[in-house]
Amino acid sequence: MRVLIADDHAIVRRGLKAILAEAFPGVECGEAGTAQEALARARDEAWDLVLLDLNMPARSGLDVLAELTRTGVAVPVLVLSAYAEAEYAVRVLKLGASGYLTKQSASDELVTAVRTVLGGGVHVSASLAQALALAVGQPRAGAPHEQLSARELEVMRLIASGRSAKEIAADLSLSEKTVGTYRSRLMTKLGLRTSVEIARYALQHRLVD
Secondary structure (H helix, E strand, O other): OEEEEEOOOHHHHHHHHHHHHHHOOOOEEEEEOOHHHHHHHHHHOOOOEEEEOOOOOOOOHHHHHHHHHHOOOOOOEEEEEOOOHHHHHHHHHHOOOOEEEEOOOOHHHHHHHHHHHHOOOOEOOHHHHHHHHHHOOOOOOOOHHHHOOHHHHHHHHHHHOOOOHHHHHHHHOOOHHHHHHHHHHHHHHHOOOOHHHHHHHHHHOOOOO
16 A cells, blocks of 8 residues: 655654554555645656645645646545545545545544545545535535635735745745736635735635645
8 A cells, every 4th residue: 555645744644654654554655745746746656645735835735736637637536634524525526535534633533534435435524524415406606715716815815924925826836927817817816805805814724734
């Protein structure tokens, strides 16, 4: 069993390796500290599972997930994030993830999630499963940011983190003009007018740390 752990914090990667080693004797764990490294290792090496953090420098875990899905990399991805489940779980599942866990989850829940995903299932928490069940057949407006594309959401997060248009363009390998287009689109969709309002919205909805 080979698991790729993609997280920008070395101490988190060490902790996850320890949990997996105890639960799955003989497991081999690879590490990636950036989104680019995660993409490269996921594409070029054979893995049974990828544990993916959303909040990484430059390109985010959302971007990694979307790219893996787009390029047809057939590896199950379990997202493990500090972000609130209500804000990101449905989005990552739509992007092709096989499960979502918050970092506040207990280690035994992580082990259960890994077993579920390796068995071909999809893991969500009991609370999210209940919310999804209640939502079936019911109209739901949802939060305004749920209508953003993955790239628009990523640009929003970077703006809220204080990154300039030039820095965002470099991080995402885009032109500044394209960044400006994404910024305009997300502001129109959310009814925002300034970067300060973008930051305030992102903080209120726990889209950034």
